[in-house]
Amino acid sequence: MSLQNYNIIESTLREGEQFIGSNFTREDKIRIARALDAFGVEYLELTSPLASPGSMADLKAITGLGLNARILTHIRCRIDDAKIALDTGVDGLDVVIGTSSQLRQFSHGMSIDQIIDLAQETLTWIRQQAPDIELRFSTEDSFRSEEKELLQVYLAVDKLGVVDRFGTADTVGIAIPTQVGRLVDTLRRLTTADIEFHGHNDSGSAIANAFAALEAGATHIDTSVLGIGERNGITSLGGLVARMYTYDRETTRRKYRLEQLRDVELLVSDMVGVDIPFNNPVTGFSAFTHKAGIHAKAILNAPETYEALNPADFGLTRYLSIAHKLTGWNAVKARTEQLGLNLSPDQIKALTRHIKTLADERSLTLDDVDELLHHWADNDQQMQADAEAPVLA
Ligand code: HCA
Numbered sequence: 431m432s433l434q435n436y437n438i439i440e441s442t443l444r445e446g447e448q449f450i451g452s453n454f455t456r457e458d459k460i461r462i463a464r465a466l467d468a469f470g471v472e473y474l475e476l477t478s479p480l481a482s483p484g485s486m487a488d489l490k491a492i493t494g495l496g497l498n499a500r501i502l503t504h505i506r507c508r509i510d511d512a513k514i515a516l517d518t519g520v521d522g523l524d525v526v527i528g529t530s531s532q533l534r535q536f537s538h539g540m541s542i543d544q545i546i547d548l549a550q551e552t553l554t555w556i557r558q559q560a561p562d563i564e565l566r567f568s569t570e571d572s573f574r575s576e577e578k579e580l581l582q583v584y585l586a587v588d589k590l591g592v593v594d595r596f597g598t599a600d601t602v603g604i605a606i607p608t609q610v611g612r613l614v615d616t617l618r619r620l621t622t623a624d625i626e627f628h629g630h631n632d633s634g635s636a637i638a639n640a641f642a643a644l645e646a647g648a649t650h651i652d653t654s655v656l657g658i659g660e661r662n663g664i665t666s667l668g669g670l671v672a673r674m675y676t677y678d679r680e681t682t683r684r685k686y687r688l689e690q691l692r693d694v695e696l697l698v699s700d701m702v703g704v705d706i707p708f709n710n711p712v713t714g715f716s717a718f719t720h721k722a723g724i725h726a727k728a729i730l731n732a733p734e735t736y737e738a739l740n741p742a743d744f745g746l747t748r749y750l751s752i753a754h755k756l757t758g759w760n761a762v763k764a765r766t767e768q769l770g771l772n773l774s775p776d777q778i779k780a781l782t783r784h785i786k787t788l789a790d791e792r793s794l795t796l797d798d799v800d801e802l803l804h805h806w807a808d809n810d811q812q813m814q815a816d817a818e819a820p821v822l823a
């Protein structure tokens with residue numbers, strides 16, 4: 431069920447603001463918010479209004495835009511924070527407190543009992559003040575917390591019946607999918623609220639962990655554009671969308687304006703001064719390139735042979751690379767057809783052999799190959815004879 435009906439909490443304007451390269455102006459935030467809203471994410475999470483006077487004003491500006499996405503802000507588990515956040519017109523509050531021994535010792539210094547008391551007091555107060563607000567309670571560093579203590583906290587909060595959603599956070603990016611699935615499943619069975627997963631990518635598992643959370647019944651996943659956030663960030667929006675698309679193409683196409691993904695990423699990458707990585711899901715520059723002759727042949731026959739994602743769904747095109755020693759004659763033939771040239775199968779095969787020989791000696795460009803194709807099509811007999819001659823050492 432949640433694999434079709436999940437919600438994306440897009441946190442580029444909160445977690446993403448914690449990326450080393452981020453320094454968003456109000457204009458920037460408004461452009462990002464509008465772009466993500468048009469893409470179709472269900473929620474936008476913004477930095478706490480307590481972070482700075484500008485953060486407060488930015489939050490108010492974005493709640494005033496009238497977007498479809500619900501606007502959340504992220505606050506510490508304190509009545510003083512909540513008071514200020516409730517004044518900004520947000521649709522929901524994401525309340526967080528650390529529960530791992532590391533955070534208890536080195537961050538806020540509280541025991542589990544003190545955490546429970548504070549959570550009960552704060553969450554009950556918020557619910558009394560704002561009966562309709564969407565209220566989430568999360569434990570920071572959930573996956574390094576003692577499971578027994580963690581459940582003590584969640585169960586005590588669940589009993590209050592005041593929160594809509596529990597968050598789980600892999601704050602330092604160490605969780606693996608089975609572990610995420612287990613915690614989400616346990617919370618599903620023992621508590622009544624929705625479940626959110628927020629996963630960092632320190633060990634490269636953020637997207638897989640988000641999927642495992644959904645499989646186990648999570649209802650909300652945190653993302654940021656290109657995964658930007660503290661250190662190397664969290665589950666990326668594009669990565670999650672690619673993961674969900676390969677699981678259920680139709681639902682993903684229905685939920686989100688996939689053809690806008692690249693523009694959203696370019697907008698943010700430009701603002702934070704990074705390039706889209708070459709191996710980024712969907713939008714990395716080599717994501718839809720095919721090189722080996724065997725691959726190229728199958729792609730020409732039926733692209734799905736080597737493509738789990740259809741580039742056209744994302745407004746992108748595939749590219750067959752032919753100017754190299756792994757090339758094959760089917761790919762060369764396709765290029766001659768693209769160029770509208772007339773070469774016989776034998777000529778194309780001979781030309782393919784020639785390209786391979788040349789590529790063994792130096793790197794070739796598509797222009798080099800195109801030039802050869804044109805010469806051969808113009809029936810340059812001398813060139814063909816040279817190509818067929820044995821290569822001298
Ligand atoms: C942080 C906090 C957080 C909070 C996640 C949440 C994390 O360390 O900045 O509210 O669920 O990764 O734990 O982003």
Ligand code: CU
Binds near residue numbers: 601660
């Ligand atoms: Cu985080």
